[in-house]
Amino acid sequence: MELYSRMMEEITFHTGLSPTAFFTIAALMVVVYRTVCGMFVAPEDFNKPPTITASATNINISNNSFGNLNFNDSTNEKPVHLGDVTEQQLRAYDGSDPNKPILMAIKGQIYDVSTSKMFYGPGGPYAMFAGREASRALALLSFKPQDINGNLEGLDAPELEILQDWEDKFEEKYVKVGQLVPEPMRTEQTQSGDKFKES
Ligand code: HEM
Structure with missing residues (x-):
């Protein structure tokens, strides 16, 4: 005392x-x-790849449309590999749903760009590339909607080099989570346009 x-x-x-x-x-x-x-942020955490949790992707694992979606462990803290995705499916990852990661494709490879929400998120300067294959637009340094696709036809060598620089940058900066695959072949009935005609 x-x-x-x-x-x-x-x-x-x-x-x-x-x-x-x-x-x-x-x-x-x-x-x-x-x-x-x-x-x-601690220096060792500064450049860590983004982590996507099962809850953040908001996907029903047992019945998901991607088939190849793999969650690495039960802690839900490792990046998600989406696997094969069509351009149509990629559109869902354009940042409009805050529970989903923001994805973008270059030369058919899909990157998780969620860490750069300020670029690609809603209202961001590059939001038009979110959920899209943007190779042609990046090669041409174009924001035109008609250039936001993966068609490399007619690009000259300097443009392809610009695209290569973008790919290098993305490979270094973001986690690759999958690759684009063609839309599934339609059935004969669909192709004939009778029964399942698309709107
Ligand atoms: C007036 C012309 C432009 C200016 C001043 C500009 C400026 C910038 C700046 C300052 C950044 C941030 C760089 C960083 O922190 O790593 C950036 C990023 C970016 N720019 Fe531009 N930009 C211009 C044109 C374009 C064009 C024409 C495109 C493609 C069509 C483009 C695509 C991008 C993309 C995709 C990113 C984000 C890259 C990433 O994810 O790290 N920019 N820009």
């Missing part, structure tokens, strides 16, 4: 504060320190 009183006296003597004020200020400083530290 004597030690306690002595300590309190020392605090008052050295800081000029009452023990209550001293401990309140100390506690506040700890809170501020922890809050500020929480705003920064």
